[in-house]
Amino acid sequence: MAQEKRAPGCDCPAIHDDFVDIVEKSLKPGSEYMDLAALFKMFSDPTRIKILHALELHELCVCDLACVLGLTKSAVSHQLSALKMANLVKYRREGQVVLYSLADEHVKIILDIGCEHLMEDVL
Numbered sequence: 001m002a003q004e005k006r007a008p009g010c011d012c013p014a015i016h017d018d019f020v021d022i023v024e025k026s027l028k029p030g031s032e033y034m035d036l037a038a039l040f041k042m043f044s045d046p047t048r049i050k051i052l053h054a055l056e057l058h059e060l061c062v063c064d065l066a067c068v069l070g071l072t073k074s075a076v077s078h079q080l081s082a083l084k085m086a087n088l089v090k091y092r093r094e095g096q097v098v099l100y101s102l103a104d105e106h107v108k109i110i111l112d113i114g115c116e117h118l119m120e121d122v123l
Contacts, residue, residue: 038086039086042082042083042086042088043110043114045079047069047071047075047079048079048082048083049111050069051065051069051076051079051080051083051089052083052088052089052102052107052111053111054068054069055089055100055101055102056102056107056108056111059099059100059101060099060100061097061098061099061100062076062077062080062098062100065080065100080100087103088102088103088107089101089102089103089107090102090103
């Protein structure tokens with residue numbers, strides 16, 4: 001009798017081959033999951049989240065962000081650099097002032113959905 005393919009801790013008498021095939025064919029290459037994990041890692045730091053939320057509300061310069069968050073300009077610049085590399089924020093020059101904003105609507109949606117998800121547990 002051939003050994004059945006079973007997941008650890010699963011009490012199913014057999015694997016649901018049709019479902020497994022559908023899911024296996026739908027999964028993305030491993031590198032895409034690495035990129036997605038790196039994106040979500042950017043949202044794992046409370047300071048970066050505060051910066052993103054502030055920029056969701058209004059376009060701000062480094063000095064404005066430092067004032068709003070009670071951080072040094074150096075600390076804000078460091079976090080903005082990481083957020084720029086992850087394509088989560090963009091900037092534009094207005095004379096000598098550099099103003100930062102969210103890179104696009106997707107960043108706002110991620111923030112909003114995260115906040116909405118947290119509020120579901122509260123209500």
